[in-house]
Amino acid sequence: xxxxxxxxxxxxxxxxxxxxxxxxxxxxxxxxxxxxxxxxxxxxxxxxxxxxxxxxxxxxxxxxxxxxxxxxxxxxxxxxxxxxxxxxxxxxxxxxxxxxxxxxxxxxxxxxxxxxxxxxxxxxxxxxxxxxxxxxxxxxxxxxxxxxxxxxxxxxxxxxxxxxxxxxxxxxxxxxxxxxxxxxxxxxxxxxxxxxxxxxxxxxxxxxxxxxxxxxxxxxxxxxxxxxxxxxxxxxxxxxxxxxxxxxxxxxxxxx
Numbered sequence: 001x002x003x004x005x006x007x008x009x010x011x012x013x014x015x016x017x018x019x020x021x022x023x024x025x026x027x028x029x030x031x032x033x034x035x036x037x038x039x040x041x042x043x044x045x046x047x048x049x050x051x052x053x054x055x056x057x058x059x060x061x062x063x064x065x066x067x068x069x070x071x072x073x074x075x076x077x078x079x080x081x082x083x084x085x086x087x088x089x090x091x092x093x094x095x096x097x098x099x100x101x102x103x104x105x106x107x108x109x110x111x112x113x114x115x116x117x118x119x120x121x122x123x124x125x126x127x128x129x130x131x132x133x134x135x136x137x138x139x140x141x142x143x144x145x146x147x148x149x150x151x152x153x154x155x156x157x158x159x160x161x162x163x164x165x166x167x168x169x170x171x172x173x174x175x176x177x178x179x180x181x182x183x184x185x186x187x188x189x190x191x192x193x194x195x196x197x198x199x200x201x202x203x204x205x206x207x208x209x210x211x212x213x214x215x216x217x218x219x220x221x222x223x224x225x226x227x228x229x230x231x232x233x234x235x236x237x238x239x240x241x242x243x244x245x246x247x248x249x250x251x252x253x254x255x256x
Contacts, residue, residue, distance in 0.1 A: 001127070004150070005018045006142070006151060007152050007166060016223055025126045027085075033127045037059060037130060038131060039097040041092060041095070046227060047230070049229075067100070076116040076117070077120070085232070153189060155189075185256070187249065193216070214252055223242060
């Protein structure tokens with residue numbers, strides 16, 4: 001299964017959701033890979049910590065190869081790194097990813113990631129792709145390659161407005177490039193159950209028939225602490241309520 005976590009709005013928890021679902025997947029015994037397509041490289045740091053350096057080769061190096069004529073082109077597997085956690089690997093990003101985008105677009109490389117990932121689906125049971133907060137070349141490449149799309153929603157009216165155009169964008173990719181692609185669900189993140197507005201917004205989305213998942217991810221300082229420690233919650237705070245929510249979310253996705 002190849003899932004993309006996507007929202008054009010920043011700060012909605014894409015990297016947190018990507019890495020924590022992947023870490024739980026790995027603890028279940030699934031061979032799991034995270035692909036970081038965001039030049040901010042938050043997922044890369046979250047999983048590798050101080051192992052991640054400016055010299056670390058990853059998805060940027062893979063795309064750089066596509067712009068050069070060489071008979072020694074390495075396969076995408078050459079840029080995958082093991083994390084400290086069993087069954088969990090990462091294809092990291094770095095800031096140079098943003099400088100390649102216009103060159104890749106002009107050279108029509110939009111299908112190259114899809115083609116490369118076909119081989120990885122034989123080696124991994126679960127692949128999670130973290131995308132930048134924009135419908136750019138990298139996000140489109142991921143959606144063209146993916147089976148499912150998960151949309152984080154942070155209970156904000158701006159997020160709700162963005163959600164409708166986001167859904168249209170995913171459907172357009174589905175119609176034009178990837179008929180397998182489905183919106184698997186909307187993940188309610190940073191939920192405050194005692195506040196009126198978040199509950200109202202979620203209820204309205206459900207009444208509209210939007211595919212809102214049942215699990216709610218609450219706000220928790222443990223998430224920020226796990227970022228600082230570069231350790232997913234399942235390893236950082238195994239029995240905490242936010243970790244339990246992520247476990248429940250993963251279980252819900254398995255049943256869909």
